[in-house]
Amino acid sequence: AQSVTQLDSQVPVFEEAPVExxxxxxxxxxxxLFWYVQYPNQGLQLLxxxxxxxTLVKGINGFEAEFNKSQTSFHLRKPSVHxxxxxxxxxxxxxxxxNQFYFxxxxxxxxxx
Amino acid sequence: DTEVTQTPKHLVxxxxxxxxxxxxxxxxxxxxxxxKQKAKKPPELMFVYSYEKLSINESVPSRFSPECPNSxxxxxxxxxxxxEDSALYLCASSHRDLQETQYFGPGTRLLVx
Numbered sequence: 001a002q003s004v005t006q007l008d009s010q011v012p013v014f015e016e017a018p019v020e021x022x023x024x025x026x027x028x029x030x031x032x033l034f035w036y037v038q039y040p041n042q043g044l045q046l047l048x049x050x051x052x053x054x055t056l057v058k059g060i061n062g063f064e065a066e067f068n069k070s071q072t073s074f075h076l077r078k079p080s081v082h083x084x085x086x087x088x089x090x091x092x093x094x095x096x097x098x099n100q101f102y103f104x105x106x107x108x109x110x111x112x113x
Numbered sequence: 114d115t116e117v118t119q120t121p122k123h124l125v126x127x128x129x130x131x132x133x134x135x136x137x138x139x140x141x142x143x144x145x146x147x148x149k150q151k152a153k154k155p156p157e158l159m160f161v162y163s164y165e166k167l168s169i170n171e172s173v174p175s176r177f178s179p180e181c182p183n184s185x186x187x188x189x190x191x192x193x194x195x196x197e198d199s200a201l202y203l204c205a206s207s208h209r210d211l212q213e214t215q216y217f218g219p220g221t222r223l224l225v226x
Contacts, residue, residue: 101211
């Protein structure tokens with residue numbers, strides 16, 4: 001089975017500052033990794049995903065993430081955040097057979113003006 | 114069109130009521146999902162339909178009954194719910210399976226009295 005850990009439940013950051021949201025996964029098999037964002041009172045939207053290939057993945061809205069197999073991590077980064085980035089961010093993992101899908105507990109990003 | 118629609122947006126029901134949640138997508142996706150999201154928690158996968166057949170049921174109580182009438186529609190029938198079933202119910206779809214990008218609807222916020 002797979003699992004995902006997001007150690008930071010809340011991350012406050014000033015506008016235009018960089019941010020990193022941490023995600024670590026646990027699995028005995030190869031997995032696919034995802035970051036989704038949920039804006040207040042909305043559904044979720046995919047930011048980016050890692051399936052294979054280059055370990056640096058670029059997504060929408062200026063976000064990127066790096067897959068690190070040795071550290072079993074998939075941290076999300078943005079060099080300069082905007083007020084509109086305030087949202088809940090979920091890291092997620094699926095097995096390669098597409099039979100299981102788990103979200104992490106989420107990180108609430110608050111961008112301070 | 115990358116939209117998943119859900120109706121109703123809000124639903125209040127008593128424990129003896131029968132109600133249904135509806136979800137629709139016109140992206141030609143062959144996999145559709147129901148998730149349950151409690152406040153301040155990540156979404157939890159409930160059901161997976163693949164090519165209109167139920168492929169995954171994550172040990173969900175029988176008071177939740179999914180139905181997939183065709184490849185565009187997904188229903189969730191509710192009967193004899195408990196107050197602890199109050200949550201945001203999210204529908205999502207993807208091309209074929211959980212490995213792929215999921216497109217989420219805005220959800221139905223359910224309150225069971």
